[in-house]
Amino acid sequence: MARFAVAAMIAVLLAACTTPPSVVTQPTTARPAQPVVASINNGSIFQPNSSRLLFEERVARNIGDLLNITIEENLSAVNTSNSSSNKAGSLDYSTAGNIPLLPWSIEQYFSREASAAVKLAGTNKFEGKGATNSTNTFKGTIAVTVVDLLANGNLIVGGEKQVAVNNQINTLRFTGVINPLDIKAGNTISSNKVADARIEQLGVGSMADANTIGWLQRFFLSVMPF
Structure with missing residues (x-):
């Protein structure tokens, strides 16, 4: 019974959350204030209260x-946005025989008899589009x-x-x-x-x-x- 009561309470709370504020x-609305009646009435047609x-x-x-x-x-309201970016980079390094700029532990992976070359290249491209119409x-x-x-x-x-x-x-x-x-x-x-x-x-x-x-x-x- 206790579990059923807890489940029912959770259901009620979830149902209440669906109603937007x-x-x-x-x-x-408001009621008008009670008019103040003048204590002295001179009997004329003009009345200041009305x-x-x-x-x-x-x-x-x-x-x-x-x-x-x-x-x-x-x-x-209409909102449209377009954005794009493009970035590219490359590196080309070649030498023949020994490679003096690299230590021996790295140089041994390159051929000493033929020319050695190191090439790096990278490309980064982004395009975005968005539109809102209300x-x-x-x-x-x-x-x-x-x-x-x-x-x-x-x-x-x-x-x-x-x-x-x-x-x-x-x-x-x-x-x-x-x-x-x-x-x-x-x-x-x-x-x-x-x-x-x-x-x-x-x-x-x-x-x-x-x-x-x-x-x-x-x-x-x-x-x-x-």
Whole structure:
């Protein structure tokens, strides 16, 4: 029983290792702060707690406000490298009769009657080629919440969207920092304007399991030396 428990624990740990860590580390939502009610109400139409300019575009500016992110990510990278090297060397030494530069123990291996010759040659050649091509395209929309306000006026936003269809759950998470001046009409902003953007899409279900390598196979791949 103890061996079975240890084996089950190892299997659970190996299965947990197959899940990659999340790139989204910040909160994806925040509740707005409770407004402070003025103790004295003069009865006028203007109220400082909820005032808006007459011709002002209503965009996100406070914690808890909503904002629409248009995801427009197109990433492409191409890397090609070629390298080659060639090195050759040779040595030719010949003499007749005695070889004065060599001691007798080595000279006896050469013919004393005919001319003796020593020839050495070496060649070293290397050629290498490599190429990398990567293209990523991600388009969509997601509504996010203003999570925090920075001292310079920038907004930290975060949002999460989950869609479940036929026991298949797709989760989209987004966090980043935006400049309120980049918010366009309609309270939208492109993901290209978001700093420190973290975009994550995860799937849970039979389709995700079919595209994931098994924990036992992953284990053998990690320990095999070839």
